[in-house]
Amino acid sequence: MFNASPKKTYYRWWVMSFIFVIYTIANADRANIGFALPYIQEEFELSNTMAGVLVSLFFLGYSLNQIPSGMLISKMGVRKVYAGGMFFTSIFTFFMGILDSIWAIKICRLLVGVAEAPVAVGCSVTINNWFPSKEKGTAAGIYLASSKVGPLIVPPLCAWIIMHFSWHYIFLFFAFPGLIGAIFWYIMVHNKPQESPFVSQAEIDYIHQDDKKEAPKTQKLIAPIMPFKRTWIDSIIRTKPARTLTSTRQVFRCWDIYGVAIGYFFMVGTVSVLMAWLPKYLLQERHFAIMSSALLSASPFLGTIFGNFLGGFLSDNLFKKRRKPLMIVSAASTSLTMYSLVYAPENIYLLGSLLFITGFLLSLGYSAFIVYPMARADKASYPTAFAIINMGGQLGGMCVPLFVGIILDYFSWGAVFITLAIGSLCCLMLVLSVIEPEPTY
Numbered sequence: 001m002f003n004a005s006p007k008k009t010y011y012r013w014w015v016m017s018f019i020f021v022i023y024t025i026a027n028a029d030r031a032n033i034g035f036a037l038p039y040i041q042e043e044f045e046l047s048n049t050m051a052g053v054l055v056s057l058f059f060l061g062y063s064l065n066q067i068p069s070g071m072l073i074s075k076m077g078v079r080k081v082y083a084g085g086m087f088f089t090s091i092f093t094f095f096m097g098i099l100d101s102i103w104a105i106k107i108c109r110l111l112v113g114v115a116e117a118p119v120a121v122g123c124s125v126t127i128n129n130w131f132p133s134k135e136k137g138t139a140a141g142i143y144l145a146s147s148k149v150g151p152l153i154v155p156p157l158c159a160w161i162i163m164h165f166s167w168h169y170i171f172l173f174f175a176f177p178g179l180i181g182a183i184f185w186y187i188m189v190h191n192k193p194q195e196s197p198f199v200s201q202a203e204i205d206y207i208h209q210d211d212k213k214e215a216p217k218t219q220k221l222i223a224p225i226m227p228f229k230r231t232w233i234d235s236i237i238r239t240k241p242a243r244t245l246t247s248t249r250q251v252f253r254c255w256d257i258y259g260v261a262i263g264y265f266f267m268v269g270t271v272s273v274l275m276a277w278l279p280k281y282l283l284q285e286r287h288f289a290i291m292s293s294a295l296l297s298a299s300p301f302l303g304t305i306f307g308n309f310l311g312g313f314l315s316d317n318l319f320k321k322r323r324k325p326l327m328i329v330s331a332a333s334t335s336l337t338m339y340s341l342v343y344a345p346e347n348i349y350l351l352g353s354l355l356f357i358t359g360f361l362l363s364l365g366y367s368a369f370i371v372y373p374m375a376r377a378d379k380a381s382y383p384t385a386f387a388i389i390n391m392g393g394q395l396g397g398m399c400v401p402l403f404v405g406i407i408l409d410y411f412s413w414g415a416v417f418i419t420l421a422i423g424s425l426c427c428l429m430l431v432l433s434v435i436e437p438e439p440t441y
Helices: 011-044 048-064 066-076 078-096 102-130 133-164 168-188 201-207 232-237 248-252 255-276 278-285 290-316 324-343 348-364 366-375 382-410 413-433
Strands: none
Touching (some): 011 102, 011 168, 011 201, 011 278, 048 255, 048 382, 066 078, 066 102, 078 102, 078 168, 133 168, 133 290, 133 348, 232 324, 248 382, 255 290, 255 366, 255 382, 278 290, 290 366, 324 348, 324 366, 324 413, 366 382
């Protein structure tokens, strides 16, 4: 089925562009609740805690469906499952805009999360299948940058929609691009590069060059072709030879997978708070105008786009496929920036700069969380390893915004930012507890 031309094609980067666009759409469907939330609260007379429940329902469905999605993709392939997930994400998003019962809206929000779970797993599995190891960090950085383009473009679009229509139209307008993206994915992206008519044999050989270097399943330790050169940083990040996880059982018994997953809990939780609660903070606590609030709400996600691109590149090149260094940087710096928001400046430009820096530093190591299991598990076991880590992250997306709602009903925004700073320190401790597997070359 593939292109037999001896000339190397670069279709994998076209696939990367498809991931970028479609995952941007998926994250726009996820992020649009943030700007609609104050208006939904007003219409249905919801407390902050109940508003937090509405936000968390997405992540409840999303997190609980991670492992089933990984297993389903392993069985059916990423092509069908990914397209189906994107299709139903858009359908349930549409219904959120036409229902007039808060209970029905809550059920739809839960189902949006259930439907979107295969999309996230599918993106990561596609990167693992379509890219050699030396490009996976860069590809993952691009993929996660797309997850922040959605929250970047959502606030200004939502502000415009609300100014001209009502909050209901936010969900109606955002539903249609995903339907088109689902159809496009099914047509253009196959499960593996060797199944695609757009990929030459030369590109297939390039993508699978690492397969020849992987140890067979009977050999437990990863055996680098070139000698691994230790540096001073390896003593800090605990670089060691790592056993390749070749079965689901081994994945479920590996502490390193759980340590990264729980650390990711706090990182995704922080991003989810910025996505869901920041517009309310700016509109009602800081009393900015609707469009100013929209632009400030977008500021951290503009920073995350640059951080994800740079972080993926540095992880592959400067740190030579070591993933922990930037994970450590992100966890430590996020603790500092969250605490600094307790004393956030009144000036709109200074506040925008602080929010931009917050997003940039947080995202430098963000992609490393999902790239980490690529070095620990073989390709057959990777979907499950990724699903565990992403489930941990999305449980953070479920729990932390809910905690924020409870905190706001009893305390202040200062308590919210201090709580997020403490969570980032917990992430740092967890990341330090896992080993960095010796990179293969």
